[in-house]
Amino acid sequence: MEGVFLTLEGLEGTGKTTNLAFLTQLLEEAGANVLVSREPGGTQLGEALRELILNRHDLQVSAMSELLMIFAARAQHLEQVIKPALAEGLWVISDRFTEASYAYQGSGRELGSAAVEVLEALVQAHLQPDVTFLLDIDPELGLRRASATGAPDRIEQEGLAFFERVRSGYLSRAEQFPERFKVVDASPSLEQVQTQLRMHVSALLNEKGLAT
Numbered sequence: 595m596e597g598v599f600l601t602l603e604g605l606e607g608t609g610k611t612t613n614l615a616f617l618t619q620l621l622e623e624a625g626a627n628v629l630v631s632r633e634p635g636g637t638q639l640g641e642a643l644r645e646l647i648l649n650r651h652d653l654q655v656s657a658m659s660e661l662l663m664i665f666a667a668r669a670q671h672l673e674q675v676i677k678p679a680l681a682e683g684l685w686v687i688s689d690r691f692t693e694a695s696y697a698y699q700g701s702g703r704e705l706g707s708a709a710v711e712v713l714e715a716l717v718q719a720h721l722q723p724d725v726t727f728l729l730d731i732d733p734e735l736g737l738r739r740a741s742a743t744g745a746p747d748r749i750e751q752e753g754l755a756f757f758e759r760v761r762s763g764y765l766s767r768a769e770q771f772p773e774r775f776k777v778v779d780a781s782p783s784l785e786q787v788q789t790q791l792r793m794h795v796s797a798l799l800n801e802k803g804l805a806t
């Protein structure tokens with residue numbers, strides 16, 4: 595693969611949408627060709643599955659069904675969007691990827707990491723993001739921020755204990771893979787959050803031979 599694969603992760607209210615635009619701008623200013631996508635979603639099939647996963651409050655969805663639908667969407671996303679873009683040399687930023695499955699389904703839904711590992715091996719083989727930015731926040735603060743942005747989806751309706759497990763899940767994966775994860779404290783002002791992101795992006799651009 596010629597391109598660079600970046601993923602952005604974190605709880606609701608961490609400012610992923612806001613900071614995705616900032617990351618894209620930093621990379622484009624440095625001369626990178628950037629493709630932004632998201633999960634679940636990124637393809638027609640993925641967006642249809644996203645609707646089922648997040649917005650169909652009338653359906654019963656077991657934790658395992660949720661995980662399998664997310665990986666079905668991911669398989670399509672990889673084949674149709676991510677792998678072709680990387681092969682063309684693009685910088686791909688995915689708003690969430692497999693770390694969200696470890697955190698939300700593995701930890702939050704308590705399915706455990708083994709189930710996620712099996713699907714990850716099947717769907718991704720050896721493909722991993724080059725860098726995973728984790729916007730870390732106390733769930734109470736995150737949920738307070740997120741509550742200002744509209745009606746909660748099916749997952750956002752979970753209680754604080756669920757999001758505490760999701761956060762611990764993310765942080766323990768970050769400890770396990772310190773080379774790939776860049777953990778950013780998302781609790782201070784946006785300006786301070788973006789100073790941390792800029793530092794990580796500068797280091798990455800240097801490593802990839804692009805001036806900042």
Ligand code: Z5A
Binds near residue numbers: 606634743
């Ligand atoms: N999901 C899953 O379970 N398993 C998986 O494998 C995958 C996904 C891939 C998709 O959510 C859902 O899918 C997600 C997990 C699940 N579920 N939930 N719940 P999404 O990523 O599409 O949606 P989201 O998590 O709600 O993300 P978002 O829309 O990007 O929201 P955000 O991170 O909260 O970002 P924001 O809209 O930029 O910021 C929220 C508010 O905070 C907004 O008013 C900002 O102005 C404000 N903000 C941002 N930063 C700051 C700072 N620093 N200070 C003060 N205020 C701030």
